[in-house]
Amino acid sequence: MVATLEMPETTSPTIVNQPEQVPKAEIERAMIEIEQLDFAYGAHQVLHGVNLNIPARAVTAFIGPSGCGKTTLLRCLNRMNDLIDSARITQGAIRIEGVDINAPGVDVVDLRRRVGMVFQKSNPFPKSIYDNVAYGLRIAGITKRSLIDEAVEKSLRSAALWEEVKDRLHVSGYGLSGGQQQRLCIARALAVEPEIVLMDEPCSALDPIATAKVEELIRQLKEQYTIVIVTHNMQQAGRCSDHTAFFYLGRLIEFDQTAKIFSNPAQRQTEEYITGRFG
Amino acid sequence: MIAIAFKSRRTRRTERVIFWLLRLATYFILACATYIFLDIGIKGSRTVFTSTPPFINLPFLTEPPQTLYVFDYDGKKMTLSDRQFREWKSAHAGVDVEATSVAYSAGGIWPCIVGTALLVIGSMALALGIGISSAIYLSEYSRNGRWIRLVRIAILNLAGVPSIVFGLFGFGLFVIFFGWNVSLIAGWFTLGLMVLPAIITASEESLRAVPQGLREGSLALGASKWQTIRKNVLPYALPGILTSSILGIARVAGETAPIMFTAAYAMKDEMPWQVAKFTDFFFQGVMALPYHIYVVSSKIPQNEYTERVQYGSAFVFLFLVMLIALTSIVLRERSRSRLSW
Ligand SMILES: Nc1ncnc2c1ncn2[C@@H]1O[C@H](COP(=O)(O)OP(=O)(O)OP(=O)(O)O)[C@@H](O)[C@H]1O
Ligand SMILES: [Mg+2]
Numbered sequence: 001m002v003a004t005l006e007m008p009e010t011t012s013p014t015i016v017n018q019p020e021q022v023p024k025a026e027i028e029r030a031m032i033e034i035e036q037l038d039f040a041y042g043a044h045q046v047l048h049g050v051n052l053n054i055p056a057r058a059v060t061a062f063i064g065p066s067g068c069g070k071t072t073l074l075r076c077l078n079r080m081n082d083l084i085d086s087a088r089i090t091q092g093a094i095r096i097e098g099v100d101i102n103a104p105g106v107d108v109v110d111l112r113r114r115v116g117m118v119f120q121k122s123n124p125f126p127k128s129i130y131d132n133v134a135y136g137l138r139i140a141g142i143t144k145r146s147l148i149d150e151a152v153e154k155s156l157r158s159a160a161l162w163e164e165v166k167d168r169l170h171v172s173g174y175g176l177s178g179g180q181q182q183r184l185c186i187a188r189a190l191a192v193e194p195e196i197v198l199m200d201e202p203c204s205a206l207d208p209i210a211t212a213k214v215e216e217l218i219r220q221l222k223e224q225y226t227i228v229i230v231t232h233n234m235q236q237a238g239r240c241s242d243h244t245a246f247f248y249l250g251r252l253i254e255f256d257q258t259a260k261i262f263s264n265p266a267q268r269q270t271e272e273y274i275t276g277r278f279g
Numbered sequence: 280m281i282a283i284a285f286k287s288r289r290t291r292r293t294e295r296v297i298f299w300l301l302r303l304a305t306y307f308i309l310a311c312a313t314y315i316f317l318d319i320g321i322k323g324s325r326t327v328f329t330s331t332p333p334f335i336n337l338p339f340l341t342e343p344p345q346t347l348y349v350f351d352y353d354g355k356k357m358t359l360s361d362r363q364f365r366e367w368k369s370a371h372a373g374v375d376v377e378a379t380s381v382a383y384s385a386g387g388i389w390p391c392i393v394g395t396a397l398l399v400i401g402s403m404a405l406a407l408g409i410g411i412s413s414a415i416y417l418s419e420y421s422r423n424g425r426w427i428r429l430v431r432i433a434i435l436n437l438a439g440v441p442s443i444v445f446g447l448f449g450f451g452l453f454v455i456f457f458g459w460n461v462s463l464i465a466g467w468f469t470l471g472l473m474v475l476p477a478i479i480t481a482s483e484e485s486l487r488a489v490p491q492g493l494r495e496g497s498l499a500l501g502a503s504k505w506q507t508i509r510k511n512v513l514p515y516a517l518p519g520i521l522t523s524s525i526l527g528i529a530r531v532a533g534e535t536a537p538i539m540f541t542a543a544y545a546m547k548d549e550m551p552w553q554v555a556k557f558t559d560f561f562f563q564g565v566m567a568l569p570y571h572i573y574v575v576s577s578k579i580p581q582n583e584y585t586e587r588v589q590y591g592s593a594f595v596f597l598f599l600v601m602l603i604a605l606t607s608i609v610l611r612e613r614s615r616s617r618l619s620w
Contacts, residue, residue, distance in 0.1 A: 110501070119499070123492030126515060136502075188500065
């Protein structure tokens with residue numbers, strides 16, 4: 001069990017040990033604290049000294065060029081990198097609600113139930129649409145049919161998929177289009193009501209209409225959840241995130257209010273990236 | 280120009296020669312296979328089928344082997360089974376005939392069919408249980424280190440061990456050391472060990488074929504490792520595992536060497552279920568089809584009367600193995616379509 005520690009309403013300074021030139025964002029309450037994090041796949045170091053406080057009940061966007069380590073950092077937050085043999089956090093710590101998630105006593109299964117994830121490569125299970133969404137609930141030990149039915153419908157509605165699939169809930173999730181599969185994976189993650197939702201490019205295969213729906217969903221979700229979203233779409237980051245972190249070559253270059261990042265970034269690299277001059 | 284034309288003509292000729300060599304090699308295999316199947320099919324069906332209804336020689340399938348007695352009487356050549364001969368003698372009291380006896384050449388092969396079925400079921404259950412478990416351990420739990428590499432090398436080497444060596448090993452360990460004598464259970468363990476490497480390798484392959492995304496997706500929803508394997512990995516690997524165990528079944532059913540010292544009797548009068556107490560079931564030897572074929576082909580003097588049971592047994596044996604393979608394929612297709620990969 002991850003013990004829940006009471007966090008003070010305001011944490012400051014908000015970015016711990018951040019080098020002087022990186023401006024500090026005003027964060028009301030940090031849900032996730034990443035401190036001086038180094039991460040390597042074998043000998044290949046991918047993250048370098050990342051310091052970041054991710055606020056509770058808000059949307060934080062990770063942006064940056066391909067290969068800069070966004071997915072890697074995201075997968076550190078629910079310890080998904082444990083599955084990769086050579087992968088190691090070589091230095092630093094990650095705390096969620098004040099608890100070091102890599103400490104020996106931490107129950108990783110419980111951690112992952114609380115920290116949901118939508119993967120970059122959508123991965124529906126070869127089960128029916130219904131069973132896909134119900135999977136996490138059944139794992140959690142819920143057996144009451146009416147409860148599961150209700151949660152399935154609610155999650156599919158949230159993911160803007162209900163109308164398209166309500167008549168074929170019991171056909172395979174593999175029969176859906178790429179974009180529908182992506183929304184199915186979102187619905188599946190929401191069904192277990194995690195506290196934190198990590199979304200790795202959740203709209204990469206979606207058309208503008210579905211994208212708008214998912215963005216709307218993200219805005220609603222932040223009432224209750226802490227959300228981290230990786231995106232290559234600058235407009236999307238602008239539209240639906242409260243804070244934005246810009247990564248480049250495994251380093252956090254800048255982290256601030258989204259409005260600030262997009263209107264008046266402190267770093268030249270950030271500005272060049274968001275205006276499309278590199279990356 | 281001319282040089283190029285010459286060269287291309289030569290290339291073309293090489294091309295044709297190679298083509299024909301490859302083609303002939305393939306046809307050679309086809310010819311051999313056809314010959315074997317036809318030979319066994321034709322000669323075997325003389326034993327297994329009859330020209331009168333029900334067209335199947337039921338006694339051959341349902342009776343135990345008996346000794347055949349051949350003698351001349353009243354200018355006629357008589358061929359009678361053990362039981363018939365005794366009846367005949369009591370009917371013709373006082374008549375003294377000089378009968379030649381041919382072992383196992385009358386009656387049928389029912390105990391051999393039963394014995395082989397028991398050996399296959401037990402050893403496959405054992406091999407699948409242990410094999411799938413260790414495949415899960417190797418591919419899902421263990422981290423690749425020196426120790427695991429050693430285990431893999433051991434498994435690979437085990438796969439290369441000749442079956443007669445398994446037979447000797449089983450004899451030494453199970454029959455002598457454990458004191459199980461020549462018994463079903465000794466045969467199960469010996470045959471099970473023999474197919475274990477194949478099953479582990481195939482199971483691991485099937486497990487690896489399950490996309491990593493399914494594991495990650497399940498774990499990310501708060502499933503434990505074992506829940507993930509049981510609900511989201513194993514069901515999708517099982518069809519592949521079953522397919523590959525087809526080969527295992529054929530091998531277990533077909534090998535003579537591993538059972539000849541550990542489980543097989545040349546002749547046994549009781550059927551396997553005719554035991555005094557339940558535990559005796561596991562500690563009894565059984566007759567088996569491949570061993571029976573071996574016995575009737577090389578352990579008894581050959582003459583015109585032995586061919587009947589030799590080819591009959593081979594025919595039934597071939598048919599059964601093909602039936603098993605077919606069942607597994609059907610099973611696999613079923614589970615495939617249910618999964619709708
Ligand atoms: N499983 C892995 N093993 C080894 N190296 C990896 C692995 N996954 C990622 N990397 C390396 O880590 C670096 C960061 O990868 P990551 O997937 O985190 O990038 P990203 O920012 O998510 O990129 P993208 O925007 O293209 O998804 C890359 O150089 C990549 O080659
Ligand atoms: Mg990525």
